[in-house]
Every structure is written in structure tokens, then in C-alpha cells.
Amino acid sequence: MRLITVFLLAGYSLLFASTLKQNDFLQINSQSCAIKRSSCTIEKVHPFLNSEVTLKSSWIEQRASLNLQYLKSLEPNRLLHNFRVNAGLPSSAKPLEGWESPKIGLRGHFVGHYLSALASVVENRQDTLLSKRLKYMVAELFKCQQALGNGYLSAFPEADFDKLETTFGGVWAPYYTYHKIMQGLLDAYIRTGNEQAYQIVVGMADYVKRRMDKLSPDTIEKVLYSVGANPSNEAGAMNEVLYKLYEVSGNPQHLALAKIFDRDWFAIPLSKNKDNLSGLHANTHLVLVNGFARRYSLTGEELYRNATLNFWNMLMKSHAYVNGSSSGPRPNVVTLTSLSAEHWGTPRHLSNTMTKEIAESCVSHNTQKLTSTLFTWTAEPKYADAYMNTFYNAVLALQNAHTGDCVYHLPLGSPRHKAFLKKNDFRCCNGSSIEAFSLLNSGIYYHDDSYLWVNLYVPSAVQWKEKNVTIEQDGNFPDASTVDFTVSVKKKSDFTLNLFIPSWAQKVDVYINDELQKETVSPMSYISIHRQWKNHDRLKMIFHYDFHLKTMPDDENVIALFYGPTLLAFETTSELILKGSHSDILKNLSISADHTFHLRNNGKEYLLHPLYEIDNESYGVYATIRDEIL
Known part of the structure; x- marks a missing residue:
């Protein structure tokens, strides 16, 4: 029946009731096992292990394969060059370009993303070549750490931290980069069982603890107070990676160290449902919330549950665009970047933010991580709905379907172009993208x-x-x-x-x-x-698909069009101005046999495509309805 x-x-x-599923190789002491069992009771559902979900042949798998080809094209010794130089070890490799150049403050950050991506691919696909590369990278980074002799590992000198602790700026986000390296190595351990990677991470955490132990609470607050535009003291997800380390080690020092990176000025207003996002740099603070979520999963502290849930609701209702992405111009412009990009604005005021540099790819990726976490807590369909929307219409839309190149920003105004990054740029969004596209098999199934x-x-x-x-x-x-x-x-x-x-x-x-x-x-x-x-x-x-539209929260005459789950983009070289009511526009949409879409409006016929299929065409997503008689 x-x-x-x-x-x-x-x-x-x-x-x-649930039991924790671990990789067989993971050796964890009894204290840590107790921690993990406690965290599991918070979750109603669990994602399947990366090794348990395999992509079958499809256009999604092709996108993952483009990413795989790029990972294999990278030369390990070039990635290691700045680490070796910083450790006083010889290197004859040609230095990398872009944000990995020898004089750029963020050098080394991409290597962390690369290690995380490799670990995911090796765990899921058992790729022999990348498995060897991962082991080689870890072994060579271990040599660099040993040469430095104090647990420190980075591609930039310790002097950057000295400056951060005395001037509270003036360097480019040393903790942000340090976290990326720690996370990549921890992923190598958790996903592939690389014990040497774990040893390196523990040493890196010990180094941070010794630094923090020397600082007063007032100094720590200044080091981590990241409210300015494009904050150079951006700490990345240091809280999250240290909570993950504690989850494995059971060492209470790792828990205490992680908590240092959770700042009350941000967490407490969120826990009280106060929207304090306006003017903040989006990715700096989004990843902090991922850390809050990890803290709640481990400790059960309601403040961090409330802060996380409230943040997600604020983000989606008041700061996110139609595809679940966010970030754009800052209300108070004090830097060139904040004129057009990377920040959250006034709640529910989005129609005047449509620059060419909205919707940072890092933000879309980290939003997906948070959404997935909240689904495991609640099993509520609103999180599944948001995840699906962002998956197709933000994450997959940021990659070139033919070259695998990605964008830093995904503009949604008109007319717009996707400005694909060069493969040797090595910006933050190159790094987030190689992680995202190595995990396209995640978020599909839970149990x-x-x-x-x-x-x-x-x-x-x-x-x-x-x-x-x-x-x-x-x-x-x-x-x-x-x-x-x-x-x-x-x-x-x-x-x-x-x-x-x-x-x-x-x-x-x-x-x-x-x-x-x-x-x-x-x-x-x-x-x-x-x-x-x-x-x-x-x-x-x-x-059964149909056409529907969504409006800006502050202007019902600024609309975006969907067919079923798919966000549509107009082919256009000019600003999109439409006439008629919402229902008039919807009834004049059609789909042809070749899966292209057409809109007849005001004597014109527009051609539309899924946003994730747009590569080099000039396009527009949001259109403005104007019915004034000229």
C-alpha cells in the first residue's frame, strides 16, 4: 500500500536520533566525539558525504569538468613560490600574477582555495593526479612551516600582523589570507585523511593563540572592528575554521580562540533582529555569520542561532537581488570600490544600486553555504527554495559555459556584460569559484x-x-x-x-x-x-512551467522575468524600458522550439535566454516599466 x-x-x-558519519580514517579523541554528537542533535537533517553523491553526465557535470580542467592546469611550484620565498627556501618558479603577485598583500589566499577544491575533487572522484598534487602541496607547505620554525605559515611576512596590531590597518587582510590557508589544509585532512595537513593547521592555530594572548581586549577589538569600507583588517572566516578545528581536535584552546573572532558589536544586534548590515562590506561579515552558525552547532548557544537565522532573513528580504545574490554600492562612499561594489546598502532599497559591479561571486558562494546549514537545522522548504534559485541563477550564471572562466560581479541591470576574469588574475572570486564548482554535487540530497x-x-x-x-x-x-x-x-x-x-x-x-x-x-x-x-x-x-515575475522590494515597476526556476536575461545593447501592466507583460511572453524566449512589448520583440547561458552577449535582467505619455 x-x-x-x-x-x-x-x-x-x-x-x-542520529549518529555521526565520519570518514574511516579520521582519528578523533573521545572529547571531540562527544562534541560532534552534541552538534548532530541540533541538526534535523544531514547532507550526504561528498563521496556518496556522484554527478551523472549532464550540463551541470560539464560545468564541474571545466573547473576540473582548470585545477589540473595550475602548476604547483608556481603556487608554492611565495611561500618558499617567505620561508627563506629556494624557488626557481615563475611567480604568479594578479592578487598572487609577490608584492600583493593577499598572496597565498588562492592556494587555500586550491587546496580546498583539490580535497573535494579527490574525495569525490578519487582523481589520481590531483591526489598526488594535494599530497605534494601539503608536504612542501610543511617544509615552509618547519623552516619558519614557530608554527607560522604564509606567503607574506609576520610583519603584516605586527602592523595590523599596531595601526589596525595599513596591510591587506592578513587574517583573511591566513584563514584561507588553514581552511584548505583542514579540508585536506578531513576529506582525504592527510595527517601532515592537520599537523600544519594545529601549528598555525597555536601561532595565532600566542599572538592573541599578548594583546589586550581593547587591542583585539580594534584589530577586528571591521565596519569601514573595504576593511583592510578583514578577518575572513577565522572563527569558522577554528570551530571546525575544535570539532576535530576537541582542544578547548581552539574553541576559546575561535570565540575571539566572534564580535559582539555584530552578533548581538543580529540576535535581537536589528538590521545592522547597511554600509558593511558584504563578504567580510557574511563569513562571520557562517562562523556563528558553526558555533551554535557546537555549543547550542541561542544567541548565535538567533543571530544566524535573523541575518539570513534580513539578507534575503532586504538586501538580496532576485537571484539570491547580494552586495553593491555603499550608502556612504569613501573608497572607489564602495562607489559601486561589495557592500550592503539601505534595507529594501535596491532599485538604485544597479551598477556594473553588484553581486560578488564570493558572496553568492558563501550565501549558499549558510543556506545549506540552515536547512540542516530546520528542514524548512524556504531554504531549499532559496538554494535552488541561487544555484541556477547566481552560481551557475557566474561561470562561462565554454571556457570555465568566472566573473567577480554578476550585474543585473541593462545593458550589461559579464566581465570574465582572466585565469591568471587569482582574485578572491577565482578562488571561491573553484571551490563552488568542485562541490556542485552538494546541496542535492539530505537525510x-x-x-x-x-x-x-x-x-x-x-x-x-x-x-x-x-x-x-x-x-x-x-x-x-x-x-x-x-x-x-x-x-x-x-x-x-x-x-x-x-x-x-x-x-x-x-x-x-x-x-x-x-x-x-x-x-x-x-x-x-x-x-x-x-x-x-x-x-x-x-x-509544469509558467512565466512569472519578481519585482524590486522598493519599486514594483522594476521587474525580472522567470520561466519556472530559470531567471531570464534579455539580449540587449540598450536600457530595458517596457510598457504595460505585469499581466500584460507576462501574457506576451512565449517560448520557441529551440528553447529561446520572446517578449512582444511596445512594438518590439525581445529575445531572452537563461542567465546561466549568457556568455559574451550584451544583456539585461531587470527591466523598468514606464507608461508615461511622452
């Missing part, structure tokens, strides 16, 4: 003891080892609206499959073994299918 129900997980309150959630419709296979179940997903979503699932079990298996129904999905047909299920489907919910699953059971979902 089959039971199919539709329910809103916003009201879902059952907590299921607890009895339920499996499907949040993205991406051709893939997931192994639910505890149930001896494999589920394969096929299709060409979102270009094609049909998604097929095949269940493989060695014997009949009793579990519930929760299939996400996004906010735009007004109608979805569901078939089990070709039999149509006559159930009502509600947007922003899950179809919950409980049954005794048999080997080769088949499930099909057919989404």
Missing part, C-alpha cells in the same frame, strides 16, 4: 534515519549506505521539466522520499512505476512518499 502526503516542513518539528530529501533536480546518484539504497536521478532540468528517479535496493526497503516542490511550481505530476498519483501538490512544500521500495522502482516528476 502506498501512502503519499504533501506537507510543509516549516511546521515539521520531529527530531530524529535522517528514515527520510531522504531531494532538494535539487540534478542528474546524479546518491548512495544511502545505512539503508543499502542507491537512488539515481536523470533528466535535463531545468531546460526539460521531466525528472526521473530509479531506486536500487538489495531487498525491499522502507523509507520516505521527500521531493521538493519549489515556490514557482503550481502543478507537478508524479508517477510511480508509470502510475499517476492523484494528489494535490502545493508550492513551497515536499511531496512525501512512504512505501516499501523495491529494486528498480521508478519515479517520475513532470513540472
